[in-house]
Amino acid sequence: LISMVMFCKRTQIPFEVYTFRSLTGYDSTPAHKQIEGVLAGTNRITMNGFKIRNVLSSRMNIATLNDAMTQLWMFAHGTWFHSDPLNSTPLNQSILAFDKVVNDFRKKHKVQVMNTIIITDGASDSWGYRCNTDYRKQNIFILQDKETKKTYYVDGSGYGNQTQIALNVLRDRTGSNVIGFFLNNHPLNRLHYIKPFSDAEKKHYSSNGYVSIDNAGYDEYYIMDIKKLNSSNENLVVDSKMTKKAILKGFMKFSNKKSINRVMLTKFIDKISKTFHKAA
Numbered sequence: 339l340i341s342m343v344m345f346c347k348r349t350q351i352p353f354e355v356y357t358f359r360s361l362t363g364y365d366s367t368p369a370h371k372q373i374e375g376v377l378a379g380t381n382r383i384t385m386n387g388f389k390i391r392n393v394l395s396s397r398m399n400i401a402t403l404n405d406a407m408t409q410l411w412m413f414a415h416g417t418w419f420h421s422d423p424l425n426s427t428p429l430n431q432s433i434l435a436f437d438k439v440v441n442d443f444r445k446k447h448k449v450q451v452m453n454t455i456i457i458t459d460g461a462s463d464s465w466g467y468r469c470n471t472d473y474r475k476q477n478i479f480i481l482q483d484k485e486t487k488k489t490y491y492v493d494g495s496g497y498g499n500q501t502q503i504a505l506n507v508l509r510d511r512t513g514s515n516v517i518g519f520f521l522n523n524h525p526l527n528r529l530h531y532i533k534p535f536s537d538a539e540k541k542h543y544s545s546n547g548y549v550s551i552d553n554a555g556y557d558e559y560y561i562m563d564i565k566k567l568n569s570s571n572e573n574l575v576v577d578s579k580m581t582k583k584a585i586l587k588g589f590m591k592f593s594n595k596k597s598i599n600r601v602m603l604t605k606f607i608d609k610i611s612k613t614f615h616k617a618a
Contacts, residue, residue: 339457340407341603343394347403351610352447354439355394360426360463361387383481385465388428390435429462433504437511444512452514453609456556457602459521459564461531462501486510502555509557517609518556519602521564529561548601560605 339355346353365387394406413422433456444452479492481503488510490503505516526535526543532554535543543549547566551559 340410342455342606343403343407345603345607345610347396347400349610350396352396352443352449353394354392354396354443356432356439357391357393357422358428358432359389359423360428361389362423362425365389383434383465385431385434386428386463388431388435390432390439391422427458427460427462429456429458430465430500430504431463433501433508437508440508440512440514444514452512453517454508454512454514455517455519455606457519457521459523462504465500483507483510499555505555515557515609516555517605518554518559520559520561522561523564526561532561546601558605558609560601562601 343353343355345351393410394403398406436454440452440454443449481490481492482488483490486507488507490506492503493499508514509516522529526540526549529535533551535549539549539551543561543563547563549561551561
């Protein structure tokens with residue numbers, strides 16, 4: 339994440355970074371009640387309270403950004419922040435709430451090609467339903483977005499395809515590409531809720547430290563073996579006088595040498611490179 343942020347900052351690509359989590363005892367109860375109150379009623383999706391926090395931004399000056407990245411680095415290495423423990427994974431809820439953030443960002447920066455990147459280390463919490471019939475007897479829910487007038491069919495038996503539906507709603511409301519990185523520390527056969535993996539996919543995962551799939555709702559989705567994503571001491575040197583294309587070329591050359599350690603950065607920069615060509 340820090341590598342991505344540094345790349346965007348140096349190439350003057352606007353960005354915003356958010357964390358998302360469920361509410362804890364450190365959060366005020368009224369916020370939870372307010373969310374439940376808005377969603378109360380019949381024939382609605384119901385979600386438990388969650389919180390989204392803006393932690394990094396291209397609006398920050400260098401000193402503030404460096405300080406914020408230092409705080410994240412401390413967080414990642416075991417420093418526990420009671421105010422933001424990142425417990426649980428309200429991914430679906432956050433995706434459904436995020437269209438306004440994406441659209442406001444796109445309008446403010448006059449973005450031609452929008453990319454939304456989601457990094458998570460767990461499957462999402464499930465949302466619930468309030469219906470005027472006994473939904474437990476039903477296998478399929480038909481959801482209609484009042485904003486786009488589009489209809490989505492949701493498996494009502496449990497988690498089902500809720501994340502895919504949430505991603506489709508976000509994409510339909512914003513027109514954004516959505517890229518997912520799943521930081522995994524389990525064998526692929528433990529991820530049966532995502533899909534059954536072929537022998538070829540398991541071999542690629544074992545050899546390269548990641549596997550990409552195209553049926554998880556994202557435009558691009560990468561499952562990463564965190565045991566193989568070791569950091570490197572090799573530095574990337576970028577001259578402040580270099581053009582954006584020269585910086586991009588330098589990042590690509592650097593990341594391609596690290597096919598395992600820099601998979602996320604490589605895929606991200608490749609996507610941004612295509613964005614440059616589309617916008618040109």
